[in-house]
Amino acid sequence: MPAHGTVSAVIQTLEGAQEVAKAIRQSGYLLDKNDLKRLLADLSASISESKMELTLLQSVIEEKDAELIRMNEAQVYRGNLRRRGDAYYKTIDTRPYGQPYCSYCWEKDNQLYHLHNRILSRDTRVCPHCKNDYQAVRTPFLDADKIAV
Template sequence: MPDIASIGAALASIKTATEIAKLIKESGASLEQAEVKLQLANLISSLADAKIELAELQTEMNQLKDKLSQRAALKWVKPYYMIQSGNEMEGPFCPTCYDNHEKMIRLQGSGRKGWSCLTCKGFFKDSEYVEPPPIRFNG
């Protein structure tokens, strides 16, 4: 998430670039050619810093948008999460991993009529799963 420091750094770089541009504009012929080149180099550096900061902020904003759209598509289908895309459901995903760490870990089908998480080692039975009756031995 973009923090105040990142936004402040980007704004400070833009402010510095603006001040340098004003200085160059107002200096006219009074500055030596070398000083003008130095000020232009400072201006380019400040603008590059601002561009990098804003690109990082844009990346963070895109990640947040992706996370929000994923969260909107996430559906609780007891006992796990699914992602709904139109009429299709994708998943299932581990509820423990998502609830504790917001990680979308796909569950693996198990021969025991349930789903296993290879990350947290959780096991989840489908809602239609019925425990088999105990085996009785005559003896």
């Protein structure tokens, strides 16, 4: 049995449906009611399995699409991000601005996560993904207006 959510799994379920067609042909198209009922039940089961496998395959494809989008974004941002203090920032004319991104997640996985203020703390920011803490003074919000050209 191939892994679920693969083309092989879909093909295998379709082969189940083909087996039903083969059985009908081999009978010379002469089947009693009970055999016909059984074969129709097999056919319905194969179609249901095909639908399920196609749904799983669709989610595999969607995950891959999301991964491609993420990789493309990482590629685009790679040239436009700058480290300042303990975080990364987008840049305008090479000058960092805006909200800080987690430096650990960017350097390890090329993923961009904004740091959040820790609840009830003005001194600490936290990455929602890796949960690393950062000092707020080392990861400030940089106002874009103040670096306007």
